[in-house]
Amino acid sequence: MNTHLQGSSPRSPAPSPDPDVDEGSSKKQATRVFKKSSSNGKITVYLGKRDFVDHITHVDPIDGVVLIDPDYVKDRKVFGHVLAAFRYGREDLDVLGLTFRKDLYLASEQIYPPLETDRPLTRLQERLIRKLGSNAYPFYFEVPPHCPASVSLQPAPGDTGKPCGVDYELKAFVGESQEDKPHKRNSVRLAIRKIMYAPSKLGEQPSIEVSKEYILKPNKIHLEASLDKELYHHGESLSVNVHIANNSSKTVKKIKVSVRQFADICLFSTAQYKCTVAEVESE
Numbered sequence: 001m002n003t004h005l006q007g008s009s010p011r012s013p014a015p016s017p018d019p020d021v022d023e024g025s026s027k028k029q030a031t032r033v034f035k036k037s038s039s040n041g042k043i044t045v046y047l048g049k050r051d052f053v054d055h056i057t058h059v060d061p062i063d064g065v066v067l068i069d070p071d072y073v074k075d076r077k078v079f080g081h082v083l084a085a086f087r088y089g090r091e092d093l094d095v096l097g098l099t100f101r102k103d104l105y106l107a108s109e110q111i112y113p114p115l116e117t118d119r120p121l122t123r124l125q126e127r128l129i130r131k132l133g134s135n136a137y138p139f140y141f142e143v144p145p146h147c148p149a150s151v152s153l154q155p156a157p158g159d160t161g162k163p164c165g166v167d168y169e170l171k172a173f174v175g176e177s178q179e180d181k182p183h184k185r186n187s188v189r190l191a192i193r194k195i196m197y198a199p200s201k202l203g204e205q206p207s208i209e210v211s212k213e214y215i216l217k218p219n220k221i222h223l224e225a226s227l228d229k230e231l232y233h234h235g236e237s238l239s240v241n242v243h244i245a246n247n248s249s250k251t252v253k254k255i256k257v258s259v260r261q262f263a264d265i266c267l268f269s270t271a272q273y274k275c276t277v278a279e280v281e282s283e
Contacts, residue, residue: 033047033048033064033128034047036188038184038185038186038187038188039184040185040186042068042174043068043172043173043187044067045066045172045190046064046065046128047062047064047170047192048063050191052194053196054196057145059142059143059147061140061141061142061143062142062192063122063140065125065128065139066078066136066137066139066188067132067136073112077174077175077177078110078112078137078173079109079110079111079173080109080110080141081107081169081170081171081172081173081178082107082169082170082171083103083105083169084143084147084166084168084194085101085103085166085169086102086104086166087163087167088100088101104166107141109139109140109141110178111138114137143194148166149194150166150167150193150194150195151263152167153261153263153273167191168191168192168193169191170189171189172187173186202231203230203231205228205229205230206227206230207227209223209224211223214248217249221248222244222246222247223242223245224243225241225243225257226240226241242255254283256281256282257281258276258280259276260275260276260277262274
């Protein structure tokens with residue numbers, strides 16, 4: 001029996017095109033960036049991408065600029081935060097100030113007024129500042145390689161709200177100090193991801209054999225299952241080959257093939273989370 005299981009691919013929001021950036025020649029080149037403004041329009045964040053790759057030895061830096069309205073900010077400051085958090089319970093179960101959420105990493109930086117630094121501007125920052133003017137200020141965050149990758153745990157049937165898993169967020173806000181609670185009207189939040197690419201070298205074709213023996217019955221049911229390959233990307237079909245040798249007096253009425261997601265979660269103790277993400281049955 002050959003079975004195909006189809007998975008779905010998560011979609012990332014499309015970038016907003018930024019106006020052409022003058023490269024000092026007769027030909028202009030367009031720079032595509034992610035752009036998001038606060039609800040009052042006084043600060044705007046520009047990012048070149050929202051997926052940052054973990055290369056094992058280092059992680060792509062999070063770099064961009066914040067465009068501010070100096071008449072609104074005045075003598076206050078603009079700060080940037082990068083937060084990684086693990087949500088391990090539904091939001092509607094958060095009560096009495098207790099949340100099913102654990103902060104994993106937090107980086108902070110004062111963006112405005114800019115602090116003295118020897119770090120040079122990235123190419124993206126140079127182009128954005130040249131286009132946006134003197135009210136655009138750069139920010140730069142480095143995420144340690146040991147931080148976990150972004151992952152979303154498949155919700156169980158009946159679960160509502162935001163899925164559990166690890167997520168990253170970039171935040172810019174206006175305040176007197178980094179400890180100030182940001183207001184929605186003068187803050188910007190952008191969801192970002194820390195990702196890892198699967199290795200290009202494929203392993204052996206997975207296969208397994210099992211036998212079922214019944215009490216007081218001399219013969220067994222033998223099952224052999226194999227996949228067409230070891231590694232699958234989002235959106236690809238899984239081809240499962242199943243062979244059954246039934247030497248018993250039992251009748252095989254149904255064959256069910258499922259794909260389950262497993263995650264080892266280390267909080268107060270180590271536990272394993274598992275959930276079915278795809279399933280087919282054959283009569």
